[in-house]
Each structure stands twice: as structure tokens, then as C-alpha cells.
Amino acid sequence: MNFDLKTLAPAAAASEKCDLLVVLVPEGFKPGKDALSSLAALALKNGDFTAKPGKHLQMYQVPAVAARRVVLAGVGDGTARAVRQSLLALGSAIKAPLTRRVVVCFAAPSVAPEAASAAVQAVAEASYVYTTTKSKAEPRILSRCIVGVPDAAQVREGFDSGVALVAGVELAREWGNRPANHATPSLLADAAKALAKLPRIQCKVHGPADVARLGMGAFMAVARGSEEPLRFIELRYNGGTRTDAPVVLVGKGITFDTGGISIKPAAEMDEMKFDMCGAASVLGVFRALGELQPAINVVGLIPACENMPDGRAVKPGDVVTSMSGQTIEILNTDAEGRLVLCDALTYAARFKPAAMVDIATLTGACVIALGGVRSGLFANNDALAAALQQAGDAAQDLCWRMPLDDEYSEGLKSNFADMGNVAGRAGGSITAAKFLQKFVGETPWAHLDIAGTAWKGGAAKGSTGRPVALLVQYLVAQSTATAAPAAASGRARASRAAKASQAS
Ligand code: BES
Ligand code: MN
Numbered sequence: 001m002n003f004d005l006k007t008l009a010p011a012a013a014a015s016e017k018c019d020l021l022v023v024l025v026p027e028g029f030k031p032g033k034d035a036l037s038s039l040a041a042l043a044l045k046n047g048d049f050t051a052k053p054g055k056h057l058q059m060y061q062v063p064a065v066a067a068r069r070v071v072l073a074g075v076g077d078g079t080a081r082a083v084r085q086s087l088l089a090l091g092s093a094i095k096a097p098l099t100r101r102v103v104v105c106f107a108a109p110s111v112a113p114e115a116a117s118a119a120v121q122a123v124a125e126a127s128y129v130y131t132t133t134k135s136k137a138e139p140r141i142l143s144r145c146i147v148g149v150p151d152a153a154q155v156r157e158g159f160d161s162g163v164a165l166v167a168g169v170e171l172a173r174e175w176g177n178r179p180a181n182h183a184t185p186s187l188l189a190d191a192a193k194a195l196a197k198l199p200r201i202q203c204k205v206h207g208p209a210d211v212a213r214l215g216m217g218a219f220m221a222v223a224r225g226s227e228e229p230l231r232f233i234e235l236r237y238n239g240g241t242r243t244d245a246p247v248v249l250v251g252k253g254i255t256f257d258t259g260g261i262s263i264k265p266a267a268e269m270d271e272m273k274f275d276m277c278g279a280a281s282v283l284g285v286f287r288a289l290g291e292l293q294p295a296i297n298v299v300g301l302i303p304a305c306e307n308m309p310d311g312r313a314v315k316p317g318d319v320v321t322s323m324s325g326q327t328i329e330i331l332n333t334d335a336e337g338r339l340v341l342c343d344a345l346t347y348a349a350r351f352k353p354a355a356m357v358d359i360a361t362l363t364g365a366c367v368i369a370l371g372g373v374r375s376g377l378f379a380n381n382d383a384l385a386a387a388l389q390q391a392g393d394a395a396q397d398l399c400w401r402m403p404l405d406d407e408y409s410e411g412l413k414s415n416f417a418d419m420g421n422v423a424g425r426a427g428g429s430i431t432a433a434k435f436l437q438k439f440v441g442e443t444p445w446a447h448l449d450i451a452g453t454a455w456k457g458g459a460a461k462g463s464t465g466r467p468v469a470l471l472v473q474y475l476v477a478q479s480t481a482t483a484a485p486a487a488a489s490g491r492a493r494a495s496r497a498a499k500a501s502q503a504s
């Protein structure tokens with residue numbers, strides 16, 4: 001679908017031909033003399049409409065308005081959050097039949113770039129439809145959305161980044177939603193290779209022999225039970241100078257998680273096709289980077305395989321040697337995410353990263369702790385944690401920091417290896433993070449547990465594309481820090497640290 005940005009007051013919006021005109025009305029709205037503004041003022045005065053986010057008033061074939069349907073939508077204080085809330089509440093109107101062209105017009109004297117970005121993202125989110133594996137696909141009806149603001153130049157950057165984010169989020173949603181037999185490790189690798197058509201992006205795919213040569217015994221142990229060969233995907237985005245240390249993103253790419261020999265119960269097991277949403281978010285981030293071209297270097301690593309029970313599958317109690325040399329007693333084959341991630345994190349060290357961030361649908365315990373609102377954030381570095389938390393706030397893609405006290409690793413002790421892959425049930429998302437931490441050394445590292453946020457269950461079952469927006473926001477903020485004139489890496493680091501500490 002196409003998005004356009006226009007300088008458009010409500011008076012001019014009235015003559016835009018479209019199927020749906022959404023007028024975003026802020027609290028303290030000052031009406032002009034035009035028909036639409038007068039209507040909004042009257043509805044407010046009569047109490048038929050309030051400007052709170054989520055409140056709206058729908059009208060049909062309003063005289064002097066070219067749009068077939070008009071909705072007045074409250075946006076409260078006009079922040080990105082309120083704009084998002086308001087447009088998502090209008091989801092069914094945006095997704096309604098015969099709604100091909102939508103105009104979203106801000107009826108405010110000035111609009112923040114983040115609010116324009118939020119409008120673009122919310123309209124895309126509300127109108128998204130999955131079609132790939134339906135025989136009679138009914139594709140997205142909406143084909144064009146115009147965002148009208150008082151001054152287009154003022155919000156251009158926010159608008160453009162919103163459009164880039166939509167491309168990234170929708171790629172992540174697409175791959176998340178595809179059934180496991182349509183999203184095998186090899187197909188994920190093909191999707192990554194396709195991204196290398198974008199400027200400054202390269203992709204290399206390692207197969208089973210390469211991974212064996214690298215000594216990734218933990219990753220290989222998970223893949224053993226599957227007929228589908230594993231893939232280790234390596235993406236690069238080179239927007240910085242050659243000497244800029246990259247940010248490395250590592251995405252869990254379990255294309256289906258049966259639990260292995262420690263098999264999962266049948267109920268809702270289908271949802272374990274979403275166990276590659278971390279990987280999908282890395283693909284989505286690269287899609288957005290290809291669009292935005294920020295001055296930063298980014299590496300994306302995706303260990304991709306299935307976790308299956310089989311005669312050759314790894315068994316509870318088996319001990320494997322990870323790429324780091326540390327041995328692991330696999331006490332529960334369903335704790336497979338940390339096994340594929342630990343080898344990818346060891347591999348990441350070769351890029352001498354400024355920071356590494358892994359993204360994983362890692363634990364059911366994180367769903368219990370934080371639900372579907374915030375992703376779990378774990379970090380061995382306060383500045384990195386603050387930067388990610390702040391990026392999440394700015395992008396309306398929230399996360400919440402969790403503790404990493406050393407006491408939490410007590411339960412990972414093993415009598416037969418350097419560590420076990422599980423501790424008890426208590427603090428399950430934290431002990432999983434403590435396991436990962438054993439593989440990152442001193443490098444600034446963060447782990448995002450997206451088990452609760454990457455997809456929705458029930459009637460709205462489907463991938464959300466989170467946390468693409470958080471990650472892109474973080475990377476773009478890092479790029480402004482490194483792109484400063486004469487940015488010697490020390491200075492850049494200092495300015496990054498300063499920015500981060502301001503934020504905390
Ligand atoms: N992919 C799951 C985590 C998961 C479960 C995410 C349910 C969302 C909903 C992961 O591989 C897993 O199975 N984790 C186990 C770990 C346990 C065996 C220590 C879990 O959370 O139960
Ligand atoms: Mn599992």
C-alpha cells in the first residue's frame with residue numbers, strides 16, 4: 001500500500017475524494033470556519049463526541065465533504081501514543097469493505113514527527129491481512145493512505161521513518177505468520193538473501209557442514225532431530241565507516257518447537273510456528289535499514305532450525321560442547337532457544353561488537369511475568385539497557401528491565417557438565433537469561449524475551465512484528481551518535497554514553 005504526506009488543513013481535507021476521512025481532533029481543539037471543523041465543534045459542544053483517544057463519531061455522506069465516510073477521532077494530547085490508540089480503535093472502519101483510499105487529517109496547529117510516524121504505523125497495522133497460504137486470498141483492501149498535516153516539511157522525517165518501519169514490521173509479520181512448512185530454515189535463509197538486493201546489505205548463509213566446522217555443538221544438538229537442514233544466517237548492513245564497531249542482532253530462529261523429546265502438550269502447539277519471531281524481527285530490521293540507510297554498521301545473526309523428536313534427536317541428559325568450549329547438560333530438550341542462541345552469541349564476538357542484542361521467544365515464564373504488553377529486557381550494561389528502554393518508549397514498542405543477579409544462576413549447576421540448560425521453574429525467564437550471559441563475556445549485551453509480545457493468540461491469532469520498531473529506533477539513535485562530524489570512535493562512544501545516561 002502507498003502512503004503520502006500532504007500539507008492539508010481540515011478545510012482542504014473536505015475536498016479530498018476518498019472512502020474514509022479520519023479527522024484527528026485534539027483536546028482544546030480550535031475550530032476554523034470550514035464545514036468539518038464546525039461539525040467537530042458542534043459535536044463536542046453537544047457532548048456527542050469527546051477528544052479523548054479512543055472516542056469517535058462516524059458520519060455518512062456529509063454535505064460539502066467529498067469523502068464517503070467521515071470519522072471524528074479524539075487524539076487527546078496528540079502524542080504518538082494517543083494517535084496510535086485512536087487509530088487502532090478505528091481498526092474495523094479502516095478494514096471495512098470498499099475502503100481503498102483513506103485520508104487521515106490532523107486538526108491541530110502543529111504535529112510532532114513521531115505522531116505522523118505513529119499514524120502511518122497504526123493505519124498499516126489496522127489494515128494488514130495475511131494471505132500467503134489461503135487459496136482464495138482476499139488481500140488488503142486499503143491501497144492508499146494520505147496523511148494530512150498543517151506543515152508537511154515539519155514531519156517529513158517522522159513520516160518517512162514510519163513508512164520504512166511499516167515495511168520492516170510487515171516483513172516480520174509475514175514470516176512470523178507463515179506455517180512452519182512454509183517457513184523452513186532454508187526458506188528463511190532465502191528471505192534473508194533477498195534482502196541483500198537492498199543497498200549496503202550483504203547476506204551469507206552457513207549450512208550444516210559450516211556450522212560443524214565452527215564447533216557449534218549446542219546449535220547442532222537442537223537441529224539433530226529434524227529432517228530439515230539447519231541454516232546459520234549472517235546479514236550485514238554497512239552504513240557506517242569501516243572501523244565503526246557494529247551492533248550485532250541475534251534472532252532465535254526455531255521454525256517449529258515441538259519441545260523435542262521433552263515434548264510439549266498438544267494444546268496450542270501450533271503456536272510454536274511463531275518460535276522464529278526473533279529471527280523474523282531481525283529480517284524486518286534489515287528491511288527497514290535498507291530503506292532508511294542510517295550511518296551505522298549492523299550484523300544480523302540467525303540460527304535457524306526445527307526442534308523435533310526423532311530417533312536421532314538429542315536426549316535429556318546428553319552433554320554437548322558449545323562453540324565457546326563450555327559443556328552443557330541438556331536436561332530439557334524444550335529449552336532449545338538458549339542452545340541455538342549461545343553458539344550464535346559466541347560467533348558474534350568475532351565482529352568486536354559495540355553491543356549485541358538477542359531477540360527470542362525464549363520462555364513461557366516471561367509471558368507469565370509481563371503478559372503481552374512489554375517485552376522482557378535483560379542487560380549486563382546499564383547504558384545499553386537505558387537506550388533500549390528509551391527506544392521502546394519512543395517507538396510505542398515497550399519493554400521492561402528484569403534483574404540478572406548472579407544468585408539466579410545457582411540452579412544451572414550440573415554434576416556432569418559445566419552447566420545445565422535449565423534451572424527450576426522459579427524465575428524461568430531470568431535463569432534463561434543467566435544461561436545466555438555465560439556466553440557474552442564483557443561485551444555490552446542485552447536480551448529481549450519476546451515470548452509474550454511477538455504474537456497474539458485467540459481470535460486475533462497472528463504475529464505482531466514486535467520488536468522491529470524498538471530495534472530500529474535504537475539503531476537510528478545510535479547512528480546519530482556515531483555520524484557526528486570527526487567522530488573518532490572514542491568520542492562517539494562518549495557521546496553515546498552521555499545520551500544514554502541523560503535518558504536514564
Ligand atoms: N519457545 C518456547 C517458549 C515459549 C513457550 C514461548 C510458550 C511462548 C509460549 C521455549 O523454547 C520453551 O519451550 N521454553 C521452556 C523452557 C523450560 C523448558 C525451561 C518454557 O518456557 O516452558
Ligand atoms: Mn522450547
Ligand code: ZN
Nearest residue numbers: 254257275337
Ligand atoms: Zn522455543
